[in-house]
Amino acid sequence: MSLLQVDDVVVQFGGVTAVNHASFEVEPGTVTGLIGPNGAGKTTCFNVITGLQSPTSGRVLLEGRDITRMPVHRRARRGIGRTFQRLEAFGSLTVWDNVRTALDIHAGVRGLLNSVDGSAEVEVERLLELVGIEEYADERADSVPTGVARLLELARALACEPRLLLLDEPSSGLDEQETLDFGRLLTQLAGNGRTVLMVEHDMDLVMSVCDTIHVLDFGTIIAQGTPAQIRTDPVVQQAYLGYAEDPAVGSHVRTDDVEETRVLPTVVGSP
Amino acid sequence: MNEFISYTLIGVFTGAAYAIAASGLVLTYSTTRVFNIAHGAVGMVFAFVYWDLSQKQGLPDWLALAVVLLLLAPAFGVFLQRVVVRNLGNAPVGVSLVVTVGILVGLIGVATQIWPPAPRTLPPFFASSLIHIGANIVITWHQIITVLLSGLVAVGLFLLLARTRVGTAMRASVDNPDLLRLYGGKPQLVSGLAWAVGTSLAALAGILLTPVIGLQYYDLTLLVISAYAAAMLGKLTNLPMTYVGAMGLGIVQSYAVGYLPSAGDVAGLRAVIPTLFLFAILVLLPQAPLRIGQVKGIVSAPVPGFGKAGLWGGALVLFVMLLAFGLADSDLLLVGTAATYGIVMLSLVLLTGYGGYVSLAQFTFAGVGAVAYSKLDQPNLLGLLLAVLIAAAVGALVAIPVLRLTGLYLALATLAFAQLMDKLVFQASFAYEIGNPLSADRLSILGLKFSGTGAYTVLMTVFFVLVALLVIAVRRGRLGRILIAMRDSQAACGTLGLDLRWMRVGLFAGSAGIAGLAGALFAGLRGTTVSADFQFFSSLLLLLMAVVWGVTSVTGAVLGGVFLMYLPVAQSNNPSIAGLLFVLLGVGAVVVGRDPNGLANKLFGFNSWVMDRLYPKLAERYPGMALRGRGEDDDALGALDEVQEEGVERDVVVAG
Numbered sequence: 001m002s003l004l005q006v007d008d009v010v011v012q013f014g015g016v017t018a019v020n021h022a023s024f025e026v027e028p029g030t031v032t033g034l035i036g037p038n039g040a041g042k043t044t045c046f047n048v049i050t051g052l053q054s055p056t057s058g059r060v061l062l063e064g065r066d067i068t069r070m071p072v073h074r075r076a077r078r079g080i081g082r083t084f085q086r087l088e089a090f091g092s093l094t095v096w097d098n099v100r101t102a103l104d105i106h107a108g109v110r111g112l113l114n115s116v117d118g119s120a121e122v123e124v125e126r127l128l129e130l131v132g133i134e135e136y137a138d139e140r141a142d143s144v145p146t147g148v149a150r151l152l153e154l155a156r157a158l159a160c161e162p163r164l165l166l167l168d169e170p171s172s173g174l175d176e177q178e179t180l181d182f183g184r185l186l187t188q189l190a191g192n193g194r195t196v197l198m199v200e201h202d203m204d205l206v207m208s209v210c211d212t213i214h215v216l217d218f219g220t221i222i223a224q225g226t227p228a229q230i231r232t233d234p235v236v237q238q239a240y241l242g243y244a245e246d247p248a249v250g251s252h253v254r255t256d257d258v259e260e261t262r263v264l265p266t267v268v269g270s271p
Numbered sequence: 272m273n274e275f276i277s278y279t280l281i282g283v284f285t286g287a288a289y290a291i292a293a294s295g296l297v298l299t300y301s302t303t304r305v306f307n308i309a310h311g312a313v314g315m316v317f318a319f320v321y322w323d324l325s326q327k328q329g330l331p332d333w334l335a336l337a338v339v340l341l342l343l344a345p346a347f348g349v350f351l352q353r354v355v356v357r358n359l360g361n362a363p364v365g366v367s368l369v370v371t372v373g374i375l376v377g378l379i380g381v382a383t384q385i386w387p388p389a390p391r392t393l394p395p396f397f398a399s400s401l402i403h404i405g406a407n408i409v410i411t412w413h414q415i416i417t418v419l420l421s422g423l424v425a426v427g428l429f430l431l432l433a434r435t436r437v438g439t440a441m442r443a444s445v446d447n448p449d450l451l452r453l454y455g456g457k458p459q460l461v462s463g464l465a466w467a468v469g470t471s472l473a474a475l476a477g478i479l480l481t482p483v484i485g486l487q488y489y490d491l492t493l494l495v496i497s498a499y500a501a502a503m504l505g506k507l508t509n510l511p512m513t514y515v516g517a518m519g520l521g522i523v524q525s526y527a528v529g530y531l532p533s534a535g536d537v538a539g540l541r542a543v544i545p546t547l548f549l550f551a552i553l554v555l556l557p558q559a560p561l562r563i564g565q566v567k568g569i570v571s572a573p574v575p576g577f578g579k580a581g582l583w584g585g586a587l588v589l590f591v592m593l594l595a596f597g598l599a600d601s602d603l604l605l606v607g608t609a610a611t612y613g614i615v616m617l618s619l620v621l622l623t624g625y626g627g628y629v630s631l632a633q634f635t636f637a638g639v640g641a642v643a644y645s646k647l648d649q650p651n652l653l654g655l656l657l658a659v660l661i662a663a664a665v666g667a668l669v670a671i672p673v674l675r676l677t678g679l680y681l682a683l684a685t686l687a688f689a690q691l692m693d694k695l696v697f698q699a700s701f702a703y704e705i706g707n708p709l710s711a712d713r714l715s716i717l718g719l720k721f722s723g724t725g726a727y728t729v730l731m732t733v734f735f736v737l738v739a740l741l742v743i744a745v746r747r748g749r750l751g752r753i754l755i756a757m758r759d760s761q762a763a764c765g766t767l768g769l770d771l772r773w774m775r776v777g778l779f780a781g782s783a784g785i786a787g788l789a790g791a792l793f794a795g796l797r798g799t800t801v802s803a804d805f806q807f808f809s810s811l812l813l814l815l816m817a818v819v820w821g822v823t824s825v826t827g828a829v830l831g832g833v834f835l836m837y838l839p840v841a842q843s844n845n846p847s848i849a850g851l852l853f854v855l856l857g858v859g860a861v862v863v864g865r866d867p868n869g870l871a872n873k874l875f876g877f878n879s880w881v882m883d884r885l886y887p888k889l890a891e892r893y894p895g896m897a898l899r900g901r902g903e904d905d906d907a908l909g910a911l912d913e914v915q916e917e918g919v920e921r922d923v924v925v926a927g
Contacts, residue, residue, distance in 0.1 A: 050766050076768035088763040090756040101756045104749045105769045153763075160767050 001064055003028040003195050004049065004164055009058030011044050011219075018044040019055070020219035026164065026212075031186055031196045033206045036216035037240070042199040043085050045216070046166050049197075050082050051075045062164070081162030083153035085169050085199070091142030095133060095152055098141050099124045102159035127155040132181065146173035151182075158189075165189070167198040171205055183209045207231070215239065273407040278529040279522060284414040286521020287421035288479045292494055293501035293513045294428060295472030301508045302441050302465035303352070304360035305367045306679055308631075308686070309374035311495030313470055314477025315488060316378050317344050319386050321478045322393050322486055332396065339478070340471050348470030349463045355861055356466075357459075362865065364678045368629045369818045369864040372811050377857025379488050379808075384850025395482040417479045424472065425514060431468075432510075441465060489808065496687050500549035503680075506556070520548050539695040546687040553684060554672045573824075573875055574746050580825070584736035587829070591732040595725030603724045605836055607796040610731040611637075613832025614789035616817050617738050617825065622782035623814075624823035625746055627758035628775065629682040631810050632669065632689035633786045638805025639665045639692075640787025641794040642702045642709065650712035650720075655791055662787020663780040670779035674772045681775070689807035703802035711794035724796075731792050735832075738785055739825045754778070812838065812853075815860040821869030830871060 002025035011019040019041040026032045034042050047053035049060055051072040059068045067075055090098050103120050128134040131151040136144050141152060150173050157165060171179045179202060186209045190196055200206050206213065207227040215223040215230060217239045223230060230236055296310050307313075317339050324335035355374060359367040395413030402410045432438040440456045441464070451458050476498070477491055484490050497520060504516030524544040531541050540547075575583075594606055615633050622628050643658040644650075669688045673681045697703050713720065713727050721727045745751050753774070757764050761771055794800045816835045821827025838856070842849040863869055 052762060052765070071770075072762075072765035073768050073770045076766050080766075082766050084763070088760040090759040090763065092755050092759055093752060097752055098756075101749075101752045102767050104753060105756075105764065105767045108768075156763075156767065 002026060003063060004197065005059075005061040005064070006045065006049065007059040007061060009045070009048055009060065010056045011041070011048060011053060012056045017219055019048065021058070022216065022219060022221050024214045024221050024224060026195060026197050028163075028195050029190060029193055030211040031190045031198065031209050033210035033213040034197060034199050034216060035201070035203075035206055035213060040216040041219040042216055043168055044219075046082060046168055046199065049075075049166060050080055076160060076162075079161075079163035080166065081157035081160050081164070082166035083150065083157055083168055083170060087146070087149050087153065089141040089149045089152055089156075091140065093141055094138055095141055095144060095148075096124055096128070096137040098152055099127050099155050099159055102156040106160040123159070127158055130158070131155045131185065132178075147175070147178060150174070162194070164195045164197065167196060167200070169199055169201060171200060171202045179205055274529065277408050278525045280408070280410060280414065281528075282522030282525030283518065284417050284521070285480075285483070285525055286518035287418045288476050289497050289501050289521050290421045290514045290517035291417075291424050291472050291479070292476035292498035293517050294424060294510055295469040295476070296495070296498045297502050297505065297507060297510055297513050298428070298465050298472070299469035300502075302444055303356065303462045305356045306371065306507070306683070307351075307356075307374070307469070308368065308371040308495060308683075309378055310469075310473050310498060311477075312375045312378040312492045313344075313347070314473040314475075314480075314494055315491035316382050316477075317347075317474030318393070318477035318481045318486060318491060319382055321474075322391055322481070323386070326391070326393065336478070339474055344471040344474040345467035348466035348468070351470065352463045352466035353459075357462075363627065364682070365623060365627055365629045366865055368679070368682050369814065370861050372631070373815055373857040373860030373864055375492065375857070376811055376815055377854045377861070379492065380850040380853025380855075380857060382488050382850070384848070384854065387850075391486045393478075393481045393486055413479075413482060420475065420479070421514075424475075425510070428468075428510060437461065437464060493690055496549065496690060497545040499683055499687075500545045500552065503549060503552045503556070516552075520545055523548060539698050542694045543691050546691045549687050550672055550684070553676065553680060556676060574743060575825075576747075577740070577743070580740060580743050584739060588729065588732050588736060592729050595729055598725075600724045603728045604796065605840065607724070607728040607731050608793070609833045609836035610728065610735045611789045611793040611796065611832075612813070612835040613735050613828050614731075614738055614792070615786050615813060616822075616828035616831045616835075617735070617742050618782040618785035618789070619814065619817045619822055620825065620828055621742055621745065621785065622778060623817070624821075624827075625751060625754045625758070626775075626778045626782075627754075628678055628778065629814065630685045630779070630782065631682060631814060632685040632692075632807065633782070633813055634805045634810040635689040635692045635807065636662045636666055636783040636786035637790030637793065638697060638802070639783075640790030641711070641800050641805065642697070642790075643787070644791035644794045645709040645711040645800065646701075648712070650714050650795065652714075652716055655714060655788070658791040659784045659788045662790065663784030666783020666786075667776050667780040669783075670776040674776065686807065689810055692805075693802070693807055697802040697805065703800075708799040708801045709794070710799045711791075711797075713795045713798075714792070727796055731796065734788070734792060738788070739828070743825060812856065815856050817869075819856070819859045819863050819869055821871030823868050824871045824875075826874065827869050827871035 004026040006022060006024050009019050009022050010017065022041065022045060024034075034045065036042055044053060048055050051067075051070060051074075055068065059066055061067065062075070062078055062080065067078065070078075090101060093101065100120060103123060107120075125134065128137055131154050133144075133148050133151045133155070136148050136152075141149060144152070150170055154167065154170060171182055174182055183205050186196055186198070190211075198206070198210070210227055213223075213225065213227055213230045214221055215233075215236050222239055223233045223236045225233065292310065292314060296307065299310075300306050320343060321335055321339045324330045324338060325332050328335075330338070351374065356367070356370060359370060395411055396416050397412035400412060402412070402415075404410065430438075432442060437460075440451060440458075440461045443451045443454075443456060444458045444461045451461075476494065480494065481491065484494075498517075501516035501520050502513045504519075505512030524541075527541050527544045532538065533541070591606060591610075595603060598606070615637055618633055618636070619630070622630055640658045640662040643661040644654060647654045647657055649657070669685060670681065673684045703709060713722050714730065715721065716730075721730045745754075753764070753769065757769070757771065757774065765771055790805070793804070797804075813831075813835060816831040816838075817827065820831040820834065838852060842852055866872075
């Protein structure tokens with residue numbers, strides 16, 4: 001059975017339909033990519049899955065269980081973790097305290113009462129090293145670079161040991177080398193049995209780490225399959241190339257400042 | 272039947288006046304995202320202005336009305352928008368609430384200063400001619416005019432918003448002021464206009480209701496609750512629903528006045544119908560979504576270590592001990608009162624300073640503690656503990672109906688709750704009744720009775736220090752981190768698995784419990800307390816005092832407690848400027864309100880200012896003198912610095 005099932009979800013904001021009868025599934029232990037042009041409804045899908053946005057219609061199922069009406073924190077307790085496209089780090093706390101707080105929240109009331117045995121400190125160190133931001137441990141989270149803050153959000157989400165991890169544009173703000181390291185980290189996480197669903201614009205990263213890719217356009221899934229299938233899918237090429245102003249842009253489209261170029265560069269030319 | 276029709280007509284009249292007030296509130300809130308708690312106070316002040324012009328100066332009614340509604344009120348609205356609340360829409364809810372509470376208190380100060388308490392009457396319009404329908408039904412022209420005016424306002428607002436360019440710009444500025452600016456609109460102009468119209472509507476509602484409510488400072492100020500209740504039906508943005516809410520409220524209230532008993536425990540019920548109406552609507556509203564993409568990272572005052580805090584606490588207790596030997600009982604009572612207020616301030620440090628939530632009912636919780644302690648008649652630690660628990664339970668009870676809504680609604684609910692307690696519970700026979708004092712014994716601990724005022728004052732100071740240490744412990748511990756995290760990003764906390772709603776209820780209960788402790792100790796100190804000790808207005812003063820002196824630190828609580836105690840003393844010593852002191856406090860809050868660390872945080876910066884700035888400068892000017900700056904080799908100074916660095920967990924100051 002798939003871990004997550006998004007079933008015919010519709011989200012309307014007034015007259016605008018952000019997600020239009022989208023359905024897709026995420027298999028356990030895989031890295032799944034959710035890609036699509038800007039405004040396609042990717043982040044809205046994430047908000048629906050995590051409970052920050054209730055859908056106009058449709059269902060969300062986690063391991064076959066309907067969680068559509070479940071409040072945000074209960075979904076988190078059931079193993080859904082996420083990072084945010086617009087950063088939501090705890091700005092007044094240090095990087096270290098951010099992760100520590102996540103551990104405390106995860107431990108719940110019992111964790112508040114537990115005696116201090118130092119295991120939490122060790123865990124914080126481990127997580128910071130895992131994502132590679134231990135050198136920023138003592139800095140306030142609102143003063144670190146964007147890339148570091150993204151990795152911090154990842155470490156914070158991992159502190160709650162999610163089975164399903166939603167990453168919203170995790171590589172934006174990372175440089176080329178960091179992105180490569182990040183790709184390895186994702187593969188490692190999936191190898192450890194974690195499931196990752198990722199919204200990402202760096203197509204090299206998406207194509208190299210994802211097992212399955214769903215393509216969203218105008219709120220609807222227009223294609224799904226392996227990276228190889230997506231690369232050659234005529235519908236996807238049409239959706240992207242139809243908007244592309246300059247398909248010859250290099251293979252690294254960074255999305256830091258300009259949120260998005262509607263280009264799927266690796267589709268063009270590469271095998 | 273005639274009676275029923277009469278009450279319905281009165282209800283329609285009241286509802287029409289509420290609708291005028293509420294539409295002003297909706298207009299200002301929806302265009303600038305600043306909820307003006309002072310909306311009723313604005314109406315109150317302009318009712319006084321209108322009285323002054325028409326009754327005292329003898330202007331004709333129509334001229335006085337035109338001067339107020341078309342000239343003075345809009346001008347004041349533009350002033351408020353330009354000078355006071357500008358850019359407040361993007362600030363945290365707490366900040367905009369504090370600033371508008373500052374306006375409220377300041378306006379009450381202005382009114383009491385210019386028009387000292389005296390009996391004044393404002394006759395209704397065309398009071399001499401009545402309209403008789405059938406045998407027993409009488410309508411006044413005043414009522415008819417009010418209903419007509421409310422219809423006129425509705426049509427006018429509809430035309431303004433739907434049919435004019437500036438109205439379209441107004442609606443656009445609700446959605447995205449930055450975008451509006453990009454397209455050549457002028458959001459500031461639009462906001463100014465909204466406040467001008469909104470203020471004018473508040474003034475109109477105040478003037479129309481005065482012949483019924485009376486020309487009083489507080490009752491007219493609380494008009495904001497009725498307006499808010501009506502506006503909530505339209506979620507503060509929908510004008511037609513606001514009209515429906517206002518009419519419904521007016522009619523229900525009229526029936527309540529007509530048919531509910533006017534004596535006994537439920538007599539107060541008639542006065543709090545808007546509040547009950549409000550709570551009913553709050554409970555029925557759907558869940559508010561968590562906001563994503565907020566501004567985060569707030570400057571906080573440094574948190575001291577336990578060693579340093581304990582040292583200062585010990586010093587404070589010693590100081591009060593010295594006072595206990597030296598001062599007369601009447602002065603010691605004031606010291607004890609300051610300790611009480613200090614503890615209530617600490618409850619705000621926890622709730623507002625750390626948690627980011629604003630409460631306008633802390634004194635009400637203190638009152639609950641005092642009543643519980645007096646009624647239990649167990650002047651020992653058990654009685655004290657029970658009083659604290661009861662206050663905490665009441666605190667939770669306030670937060671639960673508002674469980675699903677955001678901080679703004681919670682704060683407004685506390686204001687409504689404070690009024691509810693003032694009129695309904697504190698005046699009931701199981702609490703104070705009207706003007707009936709409750710007596711309480713002083714506390715004994717393990718058989719040791721603290722009967723002397725000096726000893727009791729020292730005891731209260733010890734309690735203050737203990738609560739302060741508790742608050743610091745919370746801040747330094749896991750719970751404190753979670754509170755800060757909640758303040759920074761609720762969405763992130765939620766997705767990490769934190770149940771924000773119950774966390775908030777818990778925080779409220781804890782804060783109310785601390786306030787209840789203060790109330791219980793206060794009851795013991797005074798021996799007798801009356802309901803006037805815990806009026807809602809005191810909670811507003813408390814909030815402002817806390818913010819001015821610093822709501823993020825214990826030092827702020829000490830200073831705030833002392834000054835809050837001193838405020839009424841200063842007022843009774845100088846009755847001629849009593850109102851002016853309120854104005855001063857209000858203005859202070861408006862000025863300082865944007866930085867919740869307050870004046871106390873400036874003190875914390877003093878030491879490093881001396882070391883880093885003053886010493887080097889002096890050393891430069893007088894090289895012969897043994898003054899050394901930081902960084903030079905001075906063992907004594909260096910050691911002092913180290914101690915402080917060790918003791919203070921520095922929250923680096925970064926503008927949020």
